[in-house]
Amino acid sequence: MQFQHPHPLQPCWDLALASVQADALATALNVGLFDVLTEQSGAPEIAARLGLDPDKLEHILELLWSMDLLELIQIHAGTASTPRYCASSGAKRYFAKHSPDYCGDAWAFRLRSLREFGAQLSDHLQLRANKEEPPPSVPTDQCWATLARTKIVQEQAAVTAGAALAIVDRLPELKRVRHFLDLGCGPGMVAIALAHALPESHGTVFDLPPTAAVARQNIEAAQLGARLSVLGGDLTRDDIGHGYDLIWCASVLHFVPDLAQTLRKIRAALAPGGLLISIHAEIPPLAPQAATVLAYYLPLLMRGHHVGRQGELAGALLAAGFDHVGTFESDLFPLAPVQVQVCR
Ligand SMILES: C[S@@+](CC[C@H](N)C(=O)[O-])C[C@H]1O[C@@H](n2cnc3c(N)ncnc32)[C@H](O)[C@@H]1O
Secondary structure (H helix, E strand, C coil): CCCCCCCCCHHHHHHHHHHHHHHHHHHHHHHCHHHHCCCCECHHHHHHHHCCCHHHHHHHHHHHHHCCCEEEEEEEECCEEEEEEEECHHHHHHHCCCCCCCCHHHHHHHHHHHHHHHHCHHHHHCCCCCCCCCCCCCCCHHHHHHHHHHHHHHHHHHHHHHHHHHHHCCCHHHHHCCEEEEECCCCCHHHHHHHHHCCCCEEEEEECHHHHHHHHHHHHHCCCCCCEEEEECCCCCCCCCCCEEEEEEECCHHHCCCHHHHHHHHHHHEEEEEEEEEEECCECCCHHHHHHHHHHHHHHHHCCCCCCECCHHHHHHHHCCCCCEEEEEECCCCCCCEEEEEEC
């Protein structure tokens, strides 16, 4: 029997169930399940290897299979069948530690920080009796550097760098790019990918000084020190350089207090004919599309940062003096869709 109309509360029940699924994934990462399951194996062998309870492990394996993280292979012997499991291609790529695209720590960090934020949501909502009190924790320069070193580096290497290359690849001007800037570069893996994709170019990465130091380490490790310069500073106050053919700026403008002033500064840093690629989430007008963006950016909004309504940033870019702003949506970036603005 097929039910055509789920109960109106089903989406809310699904939310509660997603929490169990998230715990199962966190546990799998914690015990190194995907490292073992790069090869096909059964619960008793895995349990023996990892020192786990085989009967209970069987249930977790089945749940992870239902989440498309494991493949199930039934081995038949007579009338009996024994389930064996293997990590799905996505789980092998992103959640097995030896994979170059491993980002299990970044995922687990997201889960922890979203839950910590959620646990404090009622506190965030309270009116502050003393208006002089600082608002709830804004990431400090050191926080950004820690995030860059631990979480953002994995996401950039596994996800963002590929997304950036897919986007710049569409640009007719790409072959003419000689000098690019990654503004608010984080750990610098996107700039490293751009430098590899544009062998004739040299690049500059800019971020707050402690994060710029993290980017410098990664650039040196990639042996790109001669082609990528590192600038540490506050983009709202300090010189970001000039004469760039391409400026890449992703998930940074949410944090600037005066958007119009920052956009004018970015435009002034471009060489004639240069272009800005802005990658920022905006809040779509319809509920289904807005749901992910609002959930992801709630912590940021509650801390007083800015996430615009869809179309707002394009208006601000035109007001800052760009002649043409082309916008498209991309779901290639971590967690929530973003608006990609190509500004000429
Ligand atoms: C959400 S991260 C995005 C990092 C990177 N662009 C990416 O897409 O992975 C925001 C970055 O902006 C940087 N940032 C924030 N405010 C800044 C400021 N005033 N000056 C320079 N960098 C800033 C942070 O240090 C951090 O690296």
